[in-house]
Amino acid sequence: MKDTERCVGCQSCMFACSRRQNAPGLAKSCIGVRSAGGMEHGFVVVVCRSCIDPPCAKICPVDALTPREGGGVRLDSDACISCGKCREYCTVGAVFWDDETNSPMICNYCGYCAGYCPHGVLQHERKEVTADA
Amino acid sequence: MLKNDMFAQVLYIDVSRKTYWLETRKDLFEKYLGGAGVAAQLLLEECPEGCGPLAPENPIIFAVGPLTGLFPLASKTVAMFKSPLTGNLGESHCGGRSAVAIRMAGFGAIVIKGASRMPVYLSITGERVLFKDASALWGMESCFTVGRVLRERESGAGLRTIMRIGRAGENLVSYASVTTETYRHFGRLGLGAVFGSKKLKAVVISGKRSLPVTDKKAYRKLYEDIYKAAVSSDTMKKYHDLGTAENVLPLNEMGGLPTKNLSQTRFDGAATISGEHFAEHYLGRRLACSHCPVGCIHIAALREPYEDEAYFYKTSMICYDYEPIYAIGAMLGISDPKGFLKLMDRIEALGVDVMSTGVVLAWATEAFGKGLISAADTDGISLLWGDHQSYIQAVERIAEQPNDFYKSLALGVAHAAARYGGENFALSFGGNEMPGYHTGPAAHIGCLIGARHSHLDNGGYSFDQKVVLKKAVTPEETARALLDDEYWRQVLSSLVVCFFARGLYLKETIINALSLTGYNLSPENLGDIGKTIHQEKYRFKFREGFSLDNMLIPERIFETPSPAGNLDKKFLQDTIGCAKQEILKG
Numbered sequence: 051m052k053d054t055e056r057c058v059g060c061q062s063c064m065f066a067c068s069r070r071q072n073a074p075g076l077a078k079s080c081i082g083v084r085s086a087g088g089m090e091h092g093f094v095v096v097v098c099r100s101c102i103d104p105p106c107a108k109i110c111p112v113d114a115l116t117p118r119e120g121g122g123v124r125l126d127s128d129a130c131i132s133c134g135k136c137r138e139y140c141t142v143g144a145v146f147w148d149d150e151t152n153s154p155m156i157c158n159y160c161g162y163c164a165g166y167c168p169h170g171v172l173q174h175e176r177k178e179v180t181a182d183a
Numbered sequence: 184m185l186k187n188d189m190f191a192q193v194l195y196i197d198v199s200r201k202t203y204w205l206e207t208r209k210d211l212f213e214k215y216l217g218g219a220g221v222a223a224q225l226l227l228e229e230c231p232e233g234c235g236p237l238a239p240e241n242p243i244i245f246a247v248g249p250l251t252g253l254f255p256l257a258s259k260t261v262a263m264f265k266s267p268l269t270g271n272l273g274e275s276h277c278g279g280r281s282a283v284a285i286r287m288a289g290f291g292a293i294v295i296k297g298a299s300r301m302p303v304y305l306s307i308t309g310e311r312v313l314f315k316d317a318s319a320l321w322g323m324e325s326c327f328t329v330g331r332v333l334r335e336r337e338s339g340a341g342l343r344t345i346m347r348i349g350r351a352g353e354n355l356v357s358y359a360s361v362t363t364e365t366y367r368h369f370g371r372l373g374l375g376a377v378f379g380s381k382k383l384k385a386v387v388i389s390g391k392r393s394l395p396v397t398d399k400k401a402y403r404k405l406y407e408d409i410y411k412a413a414v415s416s417d418t419m420k421k422y423h424d425l426g427t428a429e430n431v432l433p434l435n436e437m438g439g440l441p442t443k444n445l446s447q448t449r450f451d452g453a454a455t456i457s458g459e460h461f462a463e464h465y466l467g468r469r470l471a472c473s474h475c476p477v478g479c480i481h482i483a484a485l486r487e488p489y490e491d492e493a494y495f496y497k498t499s500m501i502c503y504d505y506e507p508i509y510a511i512g513a514m515l516g517i518s519d520p521k522g523f524l525k526l527m528d529r530i531e532a533l534g535v536d537v538m539s540t541g542v543v544l545a546w547a548t549e550a551f552g553k554g555l556i557s558a559a560d561t562d563g564i565s566l567l568w569g570d571h572q573s574y575i576q577a578v579e580r581i582a583e584q585p586n587d588f589y590k591s592l593a594l595g596v597a598h599a600a601a602r603y604g605g606e607n608f609a610l611s612f613g614g615n616e617m618p619g620y621h622t623g624p625a626a627h628i629g630c631l632i633g634a635r636h637s638h639l640d641n642g643g644y645s646f647d648q649k650v651v652l653k654k655a656v657t658p659e660e661t662a663r664a665l666l667d668d669e670y671w672r673q674v675l676s677s678l679v680v681c682f683f684a685r686g687l688y689l690k691e692t693i694i695n696a697l698s699l700t701g702y703n704l705s706p707e708n709l710g711d712i713g714k715t716i717h718q719e720k721y722r723f724k725f726r727e728g729f730s731l732d733n734m735l736i737p738e739r740i741f742e743t744p745s746p747a748g749n750l751d752k753k754f755l756q757d758t759i760g761c762a763k764q765e766i767l768k769g
Contacts, residue, residue, distance in 0.1 A: 058469050058470050058471040058478035058480075059470055059471055059473075060471035060472070060473070060474065060475050060476050060477075060478060061283075061341075061473050061474060062255065062410070062474065062476045065252075065255075065474055068393065069402075069403060069406065072399050073393040074252070074253050074393065074394045074395075074396055074399075074402060075252055075253075075287065075391070075392050075393040075394040076252070076283075076287055076342065076391040076392070077391050077392050077393040078393065079391075082341050083341055084340040084341030084342075085334075085340070085341070085364075087331075087334065088327075088330065088331060088334065088365055089364055089365050089366060089470050089482075090365060090468070090482065090500035091500075092468060149391070150392070150393060166410065166476075168414045168476035168477075168478070169476075169478065
């Protein structure tokens with residue numbers, strides 16, 4: 051997240067995320083833009099911040115979510131029992147829910163959304179992370 | 184259209200009986216695309232002939248397009264209803280999150296019928312409709328607060344639209360608006376009053392879903408092309424940078440900015456209410472409608488001290504655009520940008536159309552100056568050019584209507600002038616208050632013959648500047664240009680493509696985009712659809728008593744020279760005559 055103050059709320063990133071998954075529309079978006087209590091206050095952009103020590107993985111009762119090297123998590127859809135605990139436990143609310151399949155949607159850090167941010171809110175970059183970072 | 188698309192689904196809601204049902208209307212969506220085309224058919228079906236605009240039988244119709252949610256800038260919702268202002272076809276377009284929310288909830292259109300005995304609001308989540316008590320919201324001081332309450336009470340943040348009315352709608356002001364997302368409106372023609380007549384305070388709609396396309400690879404490619412064009416074109420940049428307010432100074436310079444009830448066309452205070460001035464001193468934020476990367480919505484931050492306590496401030500975020508600047512800036516002689524913003528803020532809080540309000544107050548100011556009305560009528564308010572405080576008091580009274588004079592103002596400028604005189608300077612066209620262009624004959628003719636008497640029906644103002652100012656044109660040529668433009672705009676407004684993006688959505692792009700949603704159309708088909716929809720709108724208009732004969736044209740437009748010189752009444756009448764022949768020919 052580079053600068054949410056520049057967000058105009060167009061939601062192009064949300065449509066991009068769904069489109070990237072070959073599902074035009076909004077159902078599959080792993081990024082969410084909503085007003086910060088009315089558009090006069092600007093916007094909140096919610097997206098996985100690829101935690102080094104991800105709470106969602108810690109709470110998953112069936113180990114369907116496993117931490118990735120460098121931050122974030124991977125979802126094993128076959129293992130997932132759709133209990134929704136990851137969604138509840140994510141501090142920033144970045145585990146989105148797929149109502150069409152009743153399962154969590156986890157950002158895979160592809161950066162496609164940033165390519166469709168017209169006003170410099172999102173930027174995709176990779177950082178070297180060390181174990182104690 | 185595609186079999187697995189929910190788009191042909193129409194949600195019918197009866198607020199009298201608190202029931203709802205769904206019908207699949209492929210017949211309409213296949214023939215008329217969506218938006219204005221489908222809404223016109225639903226209006227013809229649902230609105231009984233001769234129905235009173237405020238009667239329970241007058242339906243409210245919302246329709247979106249097949250490209251909504253799939254491609255950028257197909258983000259408008261078209262509302263249709265019988266207008267309390269003109270007593271005829273009411274059509275109003277609104278962005279915000281409305282169109283995407285309706286499409287994502289699973290509908291191509293929504294029809295709201297009947298009237299509730301008690302104030303209600305509708306909560307539409309996916310295919311479920313809840314009728315909720317709005318008694319506590321009714322009579323609420325500000326439309327902003329209504330939005331705030333519903334935002335916290337309802338689910339679907341980021342995926343929803345919150346349509347609501349203010350006190351002007353509750354009190355049936357003929358040009359009350361419906362506000363969405365704080366800053367966007369179903370303006371003009373009084374949809375807010377139709378909501379009010381149904382005791383319908385608000386409609387909240389949300390949903391999310393995946394939409395089918397025929398070829399996902401081709402879809403992504405075409406998306407990329409349209410998106411790139413939208414973020415790189417100069418036209419779209421203009422809307423993002425200064426916004427429509429950019430037009431204030433050029434129109435003023437050419438002598439086309441209606442000022443002080445069109446007694447002038449240049450305003451000596453234009454500089455301080457220009458897009459440039461607002462951007463430099465007040466611009467606080469820019470916003471976009473859902474699925475539009477442009478972000479043309481300009482919000483000013485107004486910081487005001489409280490008078491009763493030092494170091495105590497309030498900062499209000501207030502929307503501005505060219506039309507409001509024309510209507511309550513130049514038309515009312517207001518050059519103080521803070522005065523303009525304060526008046527704008529009050530208009531938003533009450534939920535009344537800013538353009539009509541400005542024109543109504545401009546007429547009232549002139550009538551007051553000429554002695555046609557007195558302080559006894561105005562409740563002691565002296566209406567004087569530039570005095571924003573008096574206008575704030577007057578607009579409050581338009582919403583509350585404490586006496587006969589304000590009751591007349593609440594019915595529109597044509598009604599007020601019919602009662603108090605001054606018809607020659609009551610700037611009403613087909614019953615709708617004029618927009619901000621005295622650019623030449625075509626702007627006014629466009630409003631007279633346009634199906635909803637709006638400057639956006641056809642680009643008459645643009646034809647004046649690009650053609651009339653440069654060469655002599657005949658009435659036939661003018662009528663043809665305006666009608667052709669209006670036919671094409673039926674296609675755009677049926678796809679609910681924002682008119683600002685008309686340069687991006689050319690025929691070929693539209694045909695390619697539509698083919699991905701299962702419509703196989705040729706350029707000729709598309710042109711024919713536009714013309715048919717125009718005829719269908721006129722079918723409704725004629726059914727409800729509209730006539731192109733002996734149209735009332737305010738004398739004022741002939742008295743005040745335009746950039747194209749003094750307007751020739753015969754030219755206007757001849758052009759309307761040509762348009763009439765063409766329209767009747769079908």
